[in-house]
Amino acid sequence: MNLKSIIIAGKEILPLVEGGKGVNVSTGLTSGRWANCGGAGTFSGVNPDFIDENGNSIAPISFKGKNRIERQKELIEYGVKGCLDQARIAHEESKGNGLVFMNVLWEQGGSQELLKSVLEKAKGTIKAISCGAGMPFKLADICSENNVFYNPIVSSVRAFQLLWKRSYSRFKDWLGAVIYEDPWVAGGHNGLSNSDNPNAPEKPIQRLLEIRKFMNEVGLKSVPIIIAGGIWWLSEWLDYMDNEDIGPVGFQFGTRPMVTVESPLADTVKKKLLNVKKGDVKLQRFSPTGLYSSAVRNDFLKELEDQLERQIRFEEVMNFEKGFDVAVELSATGKTVYVNNADKEKLKSFIEKGYNKVMKTPDNTLIFVSEPRYKEIINDMKNCVGCLSACMFSGWSQKEGLNIKPDPRYFCIQKGLQGIAHTSDVEHNWLFAGQIVQRFFLDPFYKGGTFIPTIRQLFDRILTGY
Ligand SMILES: Cc1cc2nc3c(=O)[nH]c(=O)nc-3n(C[C@H](O)[C@H](O)[C@H](O)COP(=O)(O)O)c2cc1C
Numbered sequence: 001m002n003l004k005s006i007i008i009a010g011k012e013i014l015p016l017v018e019g020g021k022g023v024n025v026s027t028g029l030t031s032g033r034w035a036n037c038g039g040a041g042t043f044s045g046v047n048p049d050f051i052d053e054n055g056n057s058i059a060p061i062s063f064k065g066k067n068r069i070e071r072q073k074e075l076i077e078y079g080v081k082g083c084l085d086q087a088r089i090a091h092e093e094s095k096g097n098g099l100v101f102m103n104v105l106w107e108q109g110g111s112q113e114l115l116k117s118v119l120e121k122a123k124g125t126i127k128a129i130s131c132g133a134g135m136p137f138k139l140a141d142i143c144s145e146n147n148v149f150y151n152p153i154v155s156s157v158r159a160f161q162l163l164w165k166r167s168y169s170r171f172k173d174w175l176g177a178v179i180y181e182d183p184w185v186a187g188g189h190n191g192l193s194n195s196d197n198p199n200a201p202e203k204p205i206q207r208l209l210e211i212r213k214f215m216n217e218v219g220l221k222s223v224p225i226i227i228a229g230g231i232w233w234l235s236e237w238l239d240y241m242d243n244e245d246i247g248p249v250g251f252q253f254g255t256r257p258m259v260t261v262e263s264p265l266a267d268t269v270k271k272k273l274l275n276v277k278k279g280d281v282k283l284q285r286f287s288p289t290g291l292y293s294s295a296v297r298n299d300f301l302k303e304l305e306d307q308l309e310r311q312i313r314f315e316e317v318m319n320f321e322k323g324f325d326v327a328v329e330l331s332a333t334g335k336t337v338y339v340n341n342a343d344k345e346k347l348k349s350f351i352e353k354g355y356n357k358v359m360k361t362p363d364n365t366l367i368f369v370s371e372p373r374y375k376e377i378i379n380d381m382k383n384c385v386g387c388l389s390a391c392m393f394s395g396w397s398q399k400e401g402l403n404i405k406p407d408p409r410y411f412c413i414q415k416g417l418q419g420i421a422h423t424s425d426v427e428h429n430w431l432f433a434g435q436i437v438q439r440f441f442l443d444p445f446y447k448g449g450t451f452i453p454t455i456r457q458l459f460d461r462i463l464t465g466y
């Protein structure tokens, strides 16, 4: 198909972007090969693998630090090393074609420290930083200081307006592109706000028009908008191309490049993705960031869903009047709390089924889990490495004084993502994927879920419009 090139970060490229995918899903190899095809490839700066002196990819990392602060320090050091290695690989693999971006999650632990350190050392390899998940006000500042472009990822004009007014208007020349990520369908974390209905997806057109209108008003007419989320065949997006009201536009693919020869995921993971059917992918709120995210339903996600079903309200003190007179012992402390008489049968059935470990949530509810799951939760909380700036699961917070109560209804996303990136266990880890993942199985290109293309083959296929 006739695809119009766009200018990002001062360079004319094909309007196709590989989205950044942590942990270690989009790498120096995948992003470099994508760039080599003439688009922009984004390697993940979220705990990427680093390369040792023998050229081996190192992960998962073992930590020596005695507490979370020490372990987070190590994590950032490893992260910087990993980013520099992936940047070098991407640069080499691109062979000067296309563009190499790096992705940072603003809410990842120590994101600013990491970014500053990487950009100071990675001169000439990374053209732009794509960054979302939070409000990255300081992104423009840090990037422009290092002569690197920045691509904010937003899901509404409101978010971009805030960023623009408070910060980006002062660093206009370094704005490479605005990435609009559809918060209902994109893989990974999603930017659904409290006023968005998660069950009522909106087509991107309206939000794109609002973003472009604002961009035109503030003199950003020539800066492209990259649409991310739910893109499979470009032939389905013709209304968005050559559309004067939307202006220069590109397309970001996140889920589709996960199934390529270069993707570091194990074959079991690729096979799972190739065979996802309707209903197997879920927009939910289990991530310890507190954000919505889109992930494939596997045994682990089912367990988290089931945990919510095994939930009962409690009171700290016995309250006969309200019926809270059934004593239950908390497994961690042995302390007695009280559930309502009306929930007595429910409680009995949970215990009988082997869910005899009782954990408290910050919402005055109890959840009931099996012994192995209990041990896993306790260990994961204990082994926290502070990968997020604030974690709803372990209660870790980078900001002094902010006291979050741990909540066992969430999970350790660091462990879940490292597990999916580095093992073949596709059922007990966390598999992010966009809602569009179901199309692998339906698209004849993948021959009924049996064909894995190289990035070049995928790129060429996308260029046909299908
Ligand atoms: C496995 C996976 C991990 C992702 N991780 C990140 C991330 O760390 N940071 C980020 O900004 N976006 C992340 N994304 C979002 C992608 O970069 C991309 O915008 C999105 O997947 C596009 O939607 P699609 O999945 O429908 O193609 C991730 C997506 C997936 C599928």
Ligand code: SF4
Binding pocket: 288, 380, 381, 383, 384, 385, 386, 387, 388, 390, 391, 392, 393, 394, 396, 411, 412, 413, 414, 415
């Ligand atoms: S518990 Fe896990 S997800 Fe939460 S901050 Fe610690 S390492 Fe990260």
